[in-house]
Amino acid sequence: MTTASRTARIDAGDATLVGDLALPADARGVVAFAHGSGSSRHSPRNRAVAEALREAGLGTLLLDLLTQQEERVDMMTAELRFDIPLLGRRVTATVDWLGTQPGTAGLPVGLFGASTGAAAALVAAAERPDGVRAVVSRGGRPDLAGEEVLPAVRAPVLLVVGGEDDVVLRLNEEAAERLRAPYRIHVVPGATHLFEEPGALEEVAVAARDWFGQMAVPGAPPDGP
Known part of the structure; x- marks a missing residue:
């Protein structure tokens, strides 16, 4: 499959975000990746998932939510990675950017x-209910989005958690109870937080591919709980 790739530069107001945009020919949608906890667009785990999505005909945008200077500060303080309002505004700016760019304008947008x-990602989905069609969380902290944000999300949400990641699994279950949108919790048996076990990341990629694959089908939202 032919894929067109380019560097993306997104004006987020207080910063210019840099990302890698890759669009297969006749892409059926595009998925933006929101990294966290000190990760970046070079994350090998997210890049593996992105490759699986492109093979399924979905475009991908892997971007850094922090500038290089902010990353240097965060490496010392670990504070910016937990600044959810800041990160949420930047993901929202990314959704807006995708809606204006040649090749992505008009495509269904998903957030990973x-x-x-x-x-x-959930903050951005709540801010742009008409712009985000599906959300997938991998080992995520949806609880940090806030009690007011979660009920405002309209896009179907898939929460993928490792079966051995006990604390995060509990936090995902508690956050899911506050969602009003369709959702599913997908537990990967035997997997820990980073999904490093054999076959674990592949299961994440398949689950994400199937969830995002439905966002381009009108009237066919993913199943709820």
């Missing part, structure tokens, strides 16, 4: 969030 990036 990992760790604290999942909370940021």
Whole structure:
């Protein structure tokens, strides 16, 4: 499958975000990746998931939610990675940007969030109910989005959690109870937080592919709980 790739530069108001946009020919949708907890667009786990999505005909945008200077500060303080309002505004700016760009304008948009990036993705989904069609969280912290944000999300949400990631699983279950949108919790048996076990990340990729694959089908939202 032919894929067109380019560097994306997104004006988020207080910063210019840099990302890698890849669009297969005749893309059926595009998925933006929101990284968290010190990760970046170079995350090998998210890049593996992105590759699986492109093979299914979906475009991907992997971007850094922090500037290089902010990343240097965050490496010392670990504060910005937990600044959900900041990260949420930047994911929202990314959704808006995708809606204006040649090749992505008019395409259904999905958000894939990992760790604290999942909370940021949910903030953006609540802010842009008409612009975000589906959300997937991988080992995420949806609880950090806030009690007011979660009920405002309209896009179907898939929460993927490792079966051995006990604390995060409990937090996902509690956050899911506050969602009003259709959702599903997908537990990967035997997997820990980083899904490093054999076959675990592949299961994440398949689940995300199937969830996002339905966002381009009118009238066919993913199943709820």
